[in-house]
Amino acid sequence: MQMPFQLTILGSSSAMPTSKRYPTAQVLNVLGRFFLIDCGEGTQHQIRKNKIGFGRLDHIFISHLHGDHFFGLIGFISTQVLLGRTKDLHIYAHSELQRYTQFQLDFLTMGELGFRLVFHPLNFKKAQVIFDDEKLTITSFPLKHRISCCGFLFREKEKEPNIKKEALKSYRIPIREIKNIKAGADFLTEEGAIIPNHELVIPPAKPRSFAFCSDTAYHEKIIPVIQGADLLYHEATFAESEKAMAKTTFHSTGKEAALIAQKAQVGKLLLGHFSARYKDPEVILNEATAIFPETYAVEEDQVYVVVR
Amino acid sequence: MQMPFQLTILGSSSAMPTSKRYPTAQVLNVLGRFFLIDCGEGTQHQIRKNKIGFGRLDHIFISHLHGDHFFGLIGFISTQVLLGRTKDLHIYAHSELQRYTQFQLDFLTMGELGFRLVFHPLNFKKAQVIFDDEKLTITSFPLKHRISCCGFLFREKEKEPNIKKEALKSYRIPIREIKNIKAGADFLTEEGAIIPNHELVIPPAKPRSFAFCSDTAYHEKIIPVIQGADLLYHEATFAESEKAMAKTTFHSTGKEAALIAQKAQVGKLLLGHFSARYKDPEVILNEATAIFPETYAVEEDQVYVVVR
Incomplete structure (x- = not known):
């Protein structure tokens, strides 16, 4: 049996909330290690709903400092305090997030947390390994957005036969x-x-990999980094009919996400971060599958298994 | 037909999230005026789900500055910005919330919001009318909690025959x-x-009234203020079996909430703010109905009509 490598979607909307979608958050389970990627408002509720143990989440990756990607962090930290956490909690984010979070903690007069918050500032200029252990490496890489923003690549290490x-x-x-x-x-x-x-x-199973790219405009510079990933999550906020809007706001269309997937020769493509104007992302999905058939529009509480 | 006076529950859990309950938030519709009471994480998601127009919410009441009662405020404000709000947004809260919110807005470099945030500091020493127009008055009054905390009384004005x-x-x-x-x-x-x-x-319909009391320990001083209210929402974080815990944390048991309802001779009692330890608040409800039969345990997305 292969060890787990799977993605749980906690939130897939863009900035504006909808009745069915939460802002961006997902949990990646790589061989029993759990990584929280982005932490929009409602993340802790979704963690509970998906029966993921708070105590297993030791590493949080925040792509950028737009509210729909980190407003849930303070609630997540507060709950860890209530649960009596003692283990370090690692946060990989723009260095400014530390100042923001510290202000909140001071305001709430939470005093000593009982555990260390360890902030790891991201490099928004070039790709960089930010986590490395015997099982996997995690690499951050710059995306193209209105503000500094990183994607993340999670790759298993080569195993022994x-x-x-x-x-x-x-x-x-x-x-x-x-x-x-x-x-x-x-x-x-x-x-x-x-x-x-x-x-x-x-022979050992080939190493599997997952790439997270949100938020970003169409950006071919990411292709060499995510080349051959088994699973790619790429934002597709708009359909081609709103391409002008996508350009102004540094977001992607379904077609653009599919072109990236095609050029990077990934295994499967997941689309998310849908604008609230689409009641159903079908139109976005259709323009993507026309170019890259192995494309899926994510939904909350769905689990996507990373396979080679 | 009577004009509406009804309460929609957006969140009924205490600090720790559960898979089914959100932290405290509720919307009161008094004669077509909509009031948001507390704004825990996930409030904007719940507003959408319950099809309440963001543009109708002009007044927000924050009982106290524990995170489960206001962490959703920044997301709510951000969404109002995205929706192009221009009307003033009034926030009735501890004066410190203005500093906290301003820090967040500065951090997010949101610049001019397009509308005014008008902060109204609460008085935590004595009951005070904080809103008054031709249809209703709203009175804040001190509760008994670990930090400064207010309840709110919404009362229709006497109508002409x-x-x-x-x-x-x-x-x-x-x-x-x-x-x-x-x-x-x-x-x-x-x-x-x-x-x-x-x-x-x-003769005109008798004026109806609703009182919100959360978070608070058992506190008889509120009785004269909420006397005869048609509907009382009173927190009941714990059951009597956890009375010691209730005392330490300045929360109430179901029995204590019922005693307040009985002594204040209210019409109906709603219980909420349940600790996550109770999968089902039945035990809390049962000890309350034994004293005050007209008691209900609230649930998310339920609407409770205020009747005389």
Whole structure:
């Protein structure tokens, strides 16, 4: 069984609220690590609704400082305090968010939080690795919006191959050889036969990746960064009929999102951040699927699995 | 037909979010005037869901500065900006909320809003009329909480009686007499007969009233202010089994809310602000109805009509 790599949509509207959609927020589960991406108003309500443990969320990524992407942060932090959190909470965002949040905390006279808020300022000039552990790396990269804004790329690390159980047994492979075989070595049996590596191992699953791009105008500079991602979430605030509006506000149309997906040769495309003027994003979806068939319009509380 | 006087519940949870309840917010419609009472996170989403026009909300009452009662304000204001509001928006709250909101607006570099935010500081020492027009008065009054907190009483004004149409016709009452008759005068016919006032008029509907009390510990000092209110919303964060917790946190139990309702001889009691520990507020409701039978546990998106 493959370990989980899946995205839960908490909010998919743009700045204006609708009765069915919340402002931007999503949770990515990579191999049991949970990452909160953007935190619009209502995020904590949606976290509860989707039965995601608050205590599992240790890393929050805020793309930019428009309210519909971070107004839910103070409520999220307050709830962590009420829940008695002690673990560090990491926030990757524009450096100014620290000043804003500190003002709020001081105003609320919450005193000592019981845990550390660790702010990691984003680089809005170039792509940069902002998280790296034994399982995955996370890279931020500049988008093109009215204010400084970053996208995020989540990529699993290359895994080691597994040694076939029957090979271990039939060739009587000693434990000391396992590391070499996993690294690609052939095996010399006691009888002097050379067993080629590919007969000894099951190749590992290819590393999966997810890219988050919101908010942004059509921006080809992101293509090399997100090239070949298995799943791309790209904003599509407007349909082509509102292209002039998209341009003025530095947002994308469904068609533009699909062109990015096509050029970056991603696996699947998810569209979101729909303007409240569209009761149904079908028109946006249709112009995208005409260019990139594997496109889906996201909905709240839906889970999208990242597969290779 | 009576003019509307009704309450829509937008949020009924306490500080911790649940999957079904939002933090405190409600909209009171008094004769077509809409008042927003508290503005927890998610209020604007709930306003949309309940199809209440943002443009009709000109007066916001914030009971106190705990986050679950005002974290939704900045999102509400941002949406008013997006909607192109020009009318003044009045906010009745602790004076410090102005500083907090101004910091947020400056941070968001929203510049000129296009409308005036008019802050009205509350008096936390004594009851005070904070709104008065030809239809109703609104009075704030101190509650007993960990921080300064006010309740609000909304009361229709006494209406004039209507003159019976058949009386106008059969006694040939001249227009110049109408004002006097409405004020209680009898009428002298051309034939010299005195027609007593009660035969000429239909008495007006009695003024209706609604009191909002959240958050507060059991506090008998509010009784004279809310005496005889037709509808009382009183917080009931806990059940009696958690009375010690209620005391420490300056909240009420269901029983305590019912005692206030009973002593103040209100018409109906609504309970809300339930702690997230109660999946169902039935236990809180039951201890209240044992004392004050006309008690209801509120739910999101329900409308409660204020009747005499």
